[in-house]
Amino acid sequence: MGLKFDHNRPIYIQLMEYLYGQICRSEMKPGEKLPSVRELAVKVGVNPNTVSRTYMEMERTHIVVTKRGQGTFVTEDAKTIQELRKTIADQQIDDFIVMMNQVGLSNEEISQLMLEKLKKRREEKE
Amino acid sequence: MTPPLIKLNQVSKKYLNQTALTNITFQLTKSGIYGVIGPNGSGKTTLLKIMAGLLRSSKGTVEIMEKPVTRLSSQHIAFLSEADSLYSFQTVNQMVDFCHNVMPDFSKDKALNMIQSLNIEKDKKIKHLSKGNRARVKIVLTLSRQVPVLLMDEPLSGLDPLVREDILRMIVMNVDVEEQILVLSTHEVSEVEPFLDHVIFMKNGTCLLEKSVEQLREEKGQSVVEAMREVLS
Structure with missing residues (x-):
């Protein structure tokens, strides 16, 4: 059944991250309908109250819109999704830099390493 | 349905x-899923x-829906006992009809739908069902x-992982978490963890902690299993 959760962090946040991922990768298109609370709860194996909370939080940040009597939909505003992508990327990069600094790498070394890695990946693809 | 409400005041048994x-x-004033967790002999079954209203407390009061609990409270409460509670000579169909006739709030359609989706043969006698199917x-x-x-005493005990998963899925699909209270006792803590709104930890007949699960995670960064280790040890 469903997703693996880290039980030390609130599940609704983890579920939110999972859905944000799908939205950012356009696996869920703008304007697409999200599964109903119960459907998603059964699919990922959590309490429906948790899913409601996730939807509520996502609505607060305007990533999804709830239409009364119809369900919850991904926003059609491309700008909002772009911003979301940016926020997540910023957050991840910040965490990454902190992590690298902790193992004693200077910022120059990090960017050097990063460029090399990306280059290697590109070559592997070709 | 009236909103659910359970009050226990200084109950001893x-x-x-x-x-x-x-x-x-x-x-318990909010609807949702509550887990009663504790080692064997900690009083979980007695509490449920x-x-x-199946047992009387020696001291203290218990109120359900603003009224002291009696045998008649069963009109508000569905109780799942750990022991075999079905008539073994009846077929599944007869059992559903029986429940439908005895309990005015029993939804026959819901029962038949669930049984169909679980692929249980309706014409089989209860005694010929496997243990997993009987539990289902x-x-x-x-x-x-x-x-x-809804009160469920050890709904998962003694069942294999697939049946347990099935049962949890049925609970999520069929309990209305905005209207109903479901209290279930269990020791399969890690398995039920993502389904719980609230936990109640029991040890030696006392209630050690009653808390919202997401609150545990947010405030202490603790999973239910970790909280259990801290509280029960």
Whole structure:
């Protein structure tokens, strides 16, 4: 059944991250309908109250819109999704830099390493 | 359905001179799924039976839906017992009809739908069903009642992982978490963890902690299993 959760962090946040991922990768298109609370709860194996909370939080940040009597939909505003992508990327990069600094790498070394890695990946693809 | 409400005030229970529960006080006012967690012999079953009005407390008061609990409270409560509670000579179909006739709030459609989706043969006698299927039928019968309070004593014990998963899925699909209270006791803590709104930890007949699960995670960064280790050890 469903997703693996880290039980030390609130599940609704983890579920939110999972859905944000799908939205950012356009696996869920703008304007697409999200599964109903119960459907998603059964699919990922959590309490429906948790899913409601996730939807509520996502609505607060305007990533999804709830239409009364119809369900919850991904926003059609491309700008909002772009911003979301940016926020997540910023957050991840910040965490990454902190992590690298902790193992004693200077910022120059990090960017050097990063460029090399990306280059290697590109070559592997070709 | 009226909104669910369970109040326990300083409840103690003794079996002869053996103490099972001491001074338990809590209120369950919000709908949702509650897990009663504790080692064997900590008083989980006694607690559930007292809430259901099947046992009388030696001291203290129990209120369900603003009224002191009696045997008649069963009109608000569906209780799933750990023991085999079905008539073994009946077929599944007869069992559903029986429940439909005895309990006015029993939804026959819901029961038959669930049984169909679980692929249980309706014409088989209860005694010829496997243990897993018997457990599934018991859960179906409990979930088919439209009542504000559902109490389940060890719904998962002694069952294989697939059946347990099935049962949890049925619970999520069929319990209305905005209207009903479901209290279930278990030791399969890690398995039920993502389904719980609230936990109630029991040890030696006392209630050690009653808390919202997401609150545990947010405030302490603790999973239910970790909280259990801290509280029960």
